[in-house]
Amino acid sequence: MKHMVRYKLKADRVDENERLARAVYEELAERRPTGLRYATFKLEDGVSFVHIASHEAPDGSNLLTALPAFKAFVAGVRERCEEPPVTVGISEIGSYGFFGS
Numbered sequence: 001m002k003h004m005v006r007y008k009l010k011a012d013r014v015d016e017n018e019r020l021a022r023a024v025y026e027e028l029a030e031r032r033p034t035g036l037r038y039a040t041f042k043l044e045d046g047v048s049f050v051h052i053a054s055h056e057a058p059d060g061s062n063l064l065t066a067l068p069a070f071k072a073f074v075a076g077v078r079e080r081c082e083e084p085p086v087t088v089g090i091s092e093i094g095s096y097g098f099f100g101s
Contacts, residue, residue: 001054001055001056001062001089002052002053002054002089002090002091002092003052003053003087003088003089003090004050004051004052004053004087004088004090005050005051005053005085005086005087005088006048006049006050006051006085006086007048007049007077007081007083007084007085007086008045008047008048008049008081008082008083009047009048009049009080009081009082010047010080010081010082011046011047013079013080013081014042014046014047016080017049017077017080018042020069020072020073021040021049021073023069023072023073024038024040024064024067024069024070024073025040026069027067027068027069027070028067031067033063033064035055035056035063036053036054036055036056036063036064037053037054037055038051038052038053038054038064039051039052039053047082052090
């Protein structure tokens with residue numbers, strides 16, 4: 001399953017959001033879960049973010065949402081947002097040099 005999440009933060013919450021997102025990547029680096037690809041991007045306005053995730057666990061579980069650091073990240077995301085997260089499913093048509101292709 002592949003999906004994208006986008007949202008816009010309150011300007012005074014950007015640093016907090018980035019700190020929490022980095023903690024997710026630190027935990028991913030430690031645990032190195034297989035079948036998971038995840039990327040976070042800050043848009044040029046400095047307050048909008050996009051996350052792209054792909055997970056392929058044999059049992060259908062989402063390895064990302066099971067991480068304690070990710071749970072901490074999403075716990076207060078709505079309070080940090082000016083525009084709440086919107087999640088959409090995405091289908092890859094092609095890619096070059098992205099997500100290991």
